[in-house]
Amino acid sequence: MATAARSGVPAATSRGVVMPRAIPGLVVAINWSALGQVAVVTVVVAVIIAALMSLSNWCLTPAEGATVTTPRKAVGYALMGVMALIVLGGLYLMIPYFH
């Protein structure tokens, strides 16, 4: 949708009437690539974190009348650890001091 720059020089019509082509200086340059990247990264990261949280919760929640086994607990807490790393990554990106 990025429109080509117009020179702003009026164009003549067949009747000899001079019509301006466009508003001078109106060049709308949209960075669709960055927009697409933002959309994809947002959706992917949000889905990954939701999946990790959901899986972690499933691991740590016992079934009806049962207890959570140790391996399952370990997996559950490991997934929480991964989410904690993601939080730290978010802090790294957010704080300008680190980059």
Next chain:
Amino acid sequence: MSIEFMVLIVVLTALVFDFTNGFHDAANAMATSVATGAFKPRVAVLCAAIMNLVGAFLSTEVAHTISSGIVDDSLVTPETVFAALVGAILWNLLTWLFGLPSSSSHAIFGALIGAVLYQAGVQGVHFSTVVSKILLPALVAPLVAGLASYLSTKIAYHGEHNAPKGAKKRYRMAQRVSSLLVALAHGTSDGQKTMGIITLVLVAGTLQLGDAGIATPWWGQAPGSSPHWWVILAAGSAIALGTYSGGWRIMRTMGKGMADIESPQGFAAETSAMAAILASSHLGFGLSTTHVVSGAVMGTGLARTPGEVRWGTAGRMMIAWLLTLPAAGLVGAAAAWLAHQGAWGFGTVIAILVIAAAAIKIAASRNHVSATNVNETHEVKVLAKTREGAKTLAKAVIAGDTHPIQNPLLPPLAHKLEGHPMEATPLRLTRLKRLKKTRIKSRRQETRKGGHRRKKRGPGSHIPGGSNA
């Protein structure tokens, strides 16, 4: 008017804008946490205020332009900045009154565009940048965050309506973390905005004094230099104080007004918002926090209870978003016209700002929303009781009804006197209020003396000559 005085006025106005920015955007980080009970309301705003303050100190690389290329920066004078701030403050206050989340950044950009349009006409505004940096992000932000939030919610609920067993407590914990991160992100970006405004005004003031042959004052600032420590402290404190004051009206709309949400939904919404904010700031495509969080909340509501999303509220919010630029622009242009008239113009703008702010505050107090009642309902009413009373009064006047009716100007007391012969006039209501205070005082004195309380009497039984006249 001296340059120093003008700089002082603009700096103070910038801090007021920062305060309104704080309470306006407090809901972005904490609304879902308050709505789901992850945080108690007061604790939520305290944490958000602290994170905003920390964020403001972490990020002091201020922008070298106020406008991000939206207007010709050579036209940006202290008067222009002042007019832009006034427009943004008034728009923030108005949308706060109606409990409508709207972008403070867009408000200031809109007011700045209005001020520059007055000063220099259309040549001073880069409309292409307005489209690419304001309009398009405003459209994209809620869609992207909404989609991410929708998918995250579906995963969190495993496609069911009810949250998995044992989930809510863990999601509440996770929600606290995500909310604090959003508050931190808000502090780093919005704190920087006001610092940038103040710094640029100080630079402009220093240059003007230099042109007049006056030595650089203590607050002077060279172009391109870092902000003073007191600018960082003042801007960070203003936004933190604003955040702590709560913005409860917007908190109610964001947390309950669009959809009733549970803690897994709150987590999904805040996480999606956080992902969108970080991705956009690092990939060069700035998105408004308000638009992102609002879109995320709608997305999560659609995912779990699609039939219960309150589209009326969402529609009003989108109308507020559409009106932000033109409305703030109009006020900015009017304020710029007045500010360029001289000292009296400046004074008039300040007087109008103070009067308007007071009027909005009084209107808000008629239907007060606070930390104690923020979750009671999903609606933010404005002058509802006064409107209902005025309608009743109008109908009674038209019908020639002589029975006493509720005084629409005194709703807080009037509702206690329903059916009472003395409910009609302000004068009688004032007398009744005084008598009530005397009764309470004497009861307290008796309680202190002997621990006995006087038996409660019916209304009006002790009032001399109590009858409707």
